[in-house]
Amino acid sequence: NAGVTQTPKFRILKIGQSMTLQCTQDMNHNYMYWYRQDPGMGLKLIYYSVGAGITDKGEVPNGYNVSRSTTEDFPLRLELAAPSQTSVYFCASSLPSVNSGTNYEQYFGPGTRLTVT
Amino acid sequence: AQSVTQLDSHVSVSEGTPVLLRCNYSSSYSPSLFWYVQHPNKGLQLLLKYTSAATLVKGINGFEAEFKKSETSFHLTKPSAHMSDAAEYFCVVSGIDKLVFGAGTILRVKS
Numbered sequence: 001n002a003g004v005t006q007t008p009k010f011r012i013l014k015i016g017q018s019m020t021l022q023c024t025q026d027m028n029h030n031y032m033y034w035y036r037q038d039p040g041m042g043l044k045l046i047y048y049s050v051g052a053g054i055t056d057k058g059e060v061p062n063g064y065n066v067s068r069s070t071t072e073d074f075p076l077r078l079e080l081a082a083p084s085q086t087s088v089y090f091c092a093s094s095l096p097s098v099n100s101g102t103n104y105e106q107y108f109g110p111g112t113r114l115t116v117t
Numbered sequence: 118a119q120s121v122t123q124l125d126s127h128v129s130v131s132e133g134t135p136v137l138l139r140c141n142y143s144s145s146y147s148p149s150l151f152w153y154v155q156h157p158n159k160g161l162q163l164l165l166k167y168t169s170a171a172t173l174v175k176g177i178n179g180f181e182a183e184f185k186k187s188e189t190s191f192h193l194t195k196p197s198a199h200m201s202d203a204a205e206y207f208c209v210v211s212g213i214d215k216l217v218f219g220a221g222t223i224l225r226v227k228s
Contacts, residue, residue: 033215040126042207042218043161050214058215090160103149103211108160 001026004109006091012115013081021076021112023091031094032074033106034058034066036087043090049074050096081116088113119144119212123219131227136180136195138222140208143189149211150191152182155221156204164206167191178202198226 007022025032030051035043035058045058049068063085065077074093078085092106124139142150152164165176172184178201182193191208203226208219 031214035218040220042220044218045215048215092161097211097214103214103216105151105163105166106216108153108162110160 003027004091004093004107006089006109006112008112009110010113012117013078015081015083015116017081018077018079019081019114021078021089021091021114023074023076023109024072025074025091025093025107026072027093027107028071029093029107030071030096031106032068033092033094034064034074034076035090035092036060036085037090037111038087046076046089078114083116086114086116119148119210119217121208121210121217121219123206123208123222125222126220127223127225129225129227130198132200133197136193136198136202136224138193138206138208138224140191140193140219141189142191142208142210144210150182150184151209151211151216152176152180152191152193153207153209154204155207161207164193198224200226200228202226 004025033048034046044060047066049055055066089112091109094106095104097103120143122141150167153161155161165174167174167184175181180195205221205223209216
């Protein structure tokens with residue numbers, strides 16, 4: 001199994017450009033997540049999905065969009081890139097939570113380092 | 118709502134000495150708790166997890182953590198630090214369908 005894969009690894013965007021960060025998992029996990037990581041801030045949840053066709057906002061969704069047409073893929077779209085979106089982006093997946101308090105661990109991709117100038 | 122506080126942003130130890138990374142959590146129900154490690158320019162790797170079984174949890178690479186409900190703590194320890202342990206460590210608490218991450222503790226290991 002490849003686990004969670006992300007493309008590209010690095011990208012430089014100009015302000016106002018758009019792009020899609022790709023994420024694919026081959027573990028048949030229902031749950032998928034997008035995070036951004038800024039220095040000293042931990043990971044902030046952007047969007048998540050509990051299954052194909054279902055997405056929901058996390059802590060910091062503004063400026064991003066997602067879709068989930070298949071179990072395997074969960075792309076993240078930036079429509080009008082801004083310098084504040086310079087960050088490292090991680091995709092993750094997991095099995096469904098058993099109940100409201102018990103969660104399975106998340107498996108992370110290697111990340112995409114994005115710079116907006 | 119769930120939250121987690123990592124009490125030290127940086128910890129520095131000498132190789133061969135014990136490691137203690139402190140974490141307090143807040144949760145309105147019995148949570149799952151995790152520690153993840155991130156080496157420079159890498160993704161996150163699970164070190165260990167607590168899911169309401171034994172309160173002392175053993176993980177990979179000699180790390181362990183103890184769940185203390187009365188203190189709402191989940192501190193990470195290792196008896197003897199190795200140079201390869203230098204990394205950033207994240208304490209994580211479960212929420213509904215998602216995880217909540219602490220801000221991270223950077224562990225430095227001196228030779």
